[in-house]
Amino acid sequence: MPLMTSWVTSANDANHPFPLNNLPYGVFSTDSDDARCGVAIGDMILDMQAAEDAGLITLADYALFELPIWNDLMDEGPAVWAALRDRLIALLSDGAAERDKVEPLLVPMADVTLHMPFGVSEYTDFYAGKQHAQNMGAILRGSPDLPANWLHIPIGYNGRASSVVVSGTPIHRPNGQTKAPDADMPSFGPSKRLDIELEMGAIVGTGSEFGQPVTVDQADAMIFGYVLLNDWSARDIQGWEYQPLGPFQGKAFGTSISPWIVTAAALESFRAPTPPRDKELLPYLNGSKDGLYDIELEVLMQPNGADSASVISKTNYNRMYYSAAEQLCHHAIGGCEMNAGDLLGSGTISGPVREEYGSLMELSWAGREPFTLDTGETRGFIEDGDTLTLRGNARGDGFTIGFGDCVGTILPAVTWPAE
């Protein structure tokens, strides 16, 4: 598929993240208008509330874009998702008949504040990167051997939806319990091993019924879109707390997502297969489609006051062992009800060489081998004031499907007890 051209000419650049082929969904506000749904096209945003009010979008018998979240559209299901995409392409294509009605509803992206694009119903984080799992085993347990269940189960755990925030939201370094290996007692204070996890987030669009499983193919059709996801992690808190019931406060202080939902439809031509299976999966985990996507990913780090950010990792979502559809199928296999707005983190995406690792834990090998930034500074873990950015792009034939950066700056820990 080549570039689809738009009368919004900024969208027609081969490297622009938001061409007509993309049409990602976000929520924005301006100095004069409250938060509302919008669609990115080039350097502009189409105000969906205004477009619906103007009668340009008529897909439901109620105001689909009354609320400043995309969950109502998700609930409508794949036929309406497709109808909206078709309609947006018709309105924004080069030569569109209704251009004069649409043009007044465009808002310059430079003038807006972006908000959470959807209400997160529940958040689940997976562990589907094989290189990452092997690295963590080597670092934490002294052996790269995978856990016994890893090649059979898309391992996941429930995370905290209330801590999911949109790109740009600052994150306080968390306080918590940690214990040094040689200490008798734990101590309390700010985390000293603050980390990122480079992930993709899959957003469930249509739910499943309580008590009823879904197949991998059904799960694939339930996924509305994807965001970049940074699962901030306090390794020292996590290390002390996670036995036997898994990560909890080491993960609960913040999870950042990129502000634009890139739809599964926009990514369709970038599907990529999961790798050959080391062990055959149980039949319920087999689907008919390639479940990964060819999305180039980068992590950038910028210390407070530095002129520019350093690229510290480059990898690709197609490195994963399990797809989001497989994860979603497994999630519902026992009858767990899935809902519109459920967010599934892919797990940390690490490629086969250190330059492709998706966490500082791996990039600095638990701080033992600090890496050097372009500024000459070194890092094992995150320092206060550091800004971390995730970036993602799918590269097509003369066009790019961009995600919009996922950015977060670490603030010092709050004083405890709270005033």
Next chain:
Amino acid sequence: MPLMTSWVTSANDANHPFPLNNLPYGVFSTDSDDARCGVAIGDMILDMQAAEDAGLITLADYALFELPIWNDLMDEGPAVWAALRDRLIALLSDGAAERDKVEPLLVPMADVTLHMPFGVSEYTDFYAGKQHAQNMGAILRGSPDLPANWLHIPIGYNGRASSVVVSGTPIHRPNGQTKAPDADMPSFGPSKRLDIELEMGAIVGTGSEFGQPVTVDQADAMIFGYVLLNDWSARDIQGWEYQPLGPFQGKAFGTSISPWIVTAAALESFRAPTPPRDKELLPYLNGSKDGLYDIELEVLMQPNGADSASVISKTNYNRMYYSAAEQLCHHAIGGCEMNAGDLLGSGTISGPVREEYGSLMELSWAGREPFTLDTGETRGFIEDGDTLTLRGNARGDGFTIGFGDCVGTILPAVTWPAE
């Protein structure tokens, strides 16, 4: 505090679960009316939507009881909670001046269907019973030694809010992955080791801010009320999946709660201390109030077709090591935002002797020592058609604060793949 008498005379029995001292909050529907908030008093329910419409309850400048969940009241905070309780006591006390206006708004409990009393924002399950943790260690790892962090951290993990259902909702036996210790590969099918967990659920009424911790005393004041909670567990699925990231599908197929929220205010006179600490807690986990409650708990089991249920366990919530307020404080310590409607499971409540154990895993010692029901049948784990009931009562001086039973019947596993 003695029994407070009501003009609803059925409420004045020393053993009735819903005297004027209690006033628990639920949601009910009738053949003629949709679901709405109600307050139990004796054998009747006060229709709160009707009471607000009639001008008998005026606590907010909007319709506090428009929706069939209690979350709006929770959001109003402790001063409004107290005002509502005072007003209900005034309306329902023996000799109340407005009895003639209230009486037409009472609905016989025998005529209603009960629904989820609140919207579960997120669900967290803890592991705060010391006897239970020691039993599980002995059964699963061959040693009753507690995990190294257990005496320092009120260990918890995030559960699945979408699977929380009201008492009476049938639960399908879950399908899932399991692996026998001597098998090379896992297999797929219905769980063979289906279990309950006897727990109390604490409901967060007022939230906390993203990035900001709370103290134990603040946490105590944030708790709106309590329910009985059965954290259904598939031990074979859980056993294969839980390393290294904790329970997931072994817990996701259902969590049942009793239908009435018993308020913290109603339980105030039943506060009980946590036990002496085996190791001193870090200062952030210290509060000034007794955080447990003296609540007698029972588990009953009734096979399909049996005439009556057998009591299989009797214990008390005051057996726990950590209180809900300590758990909530720990939950927010790194800045995790807590919200109205968050549900915190206490962890399985097991007393010091087998008759007090709160799961079948412990009662039958992993199925190795099946127990006998009154019918003469034996059980290691749950069989299809079995009904499990949790019951809870706080016994006062001439009155009882009852919770209303938490009931669930296990249905056979669904056929996979779904038709």
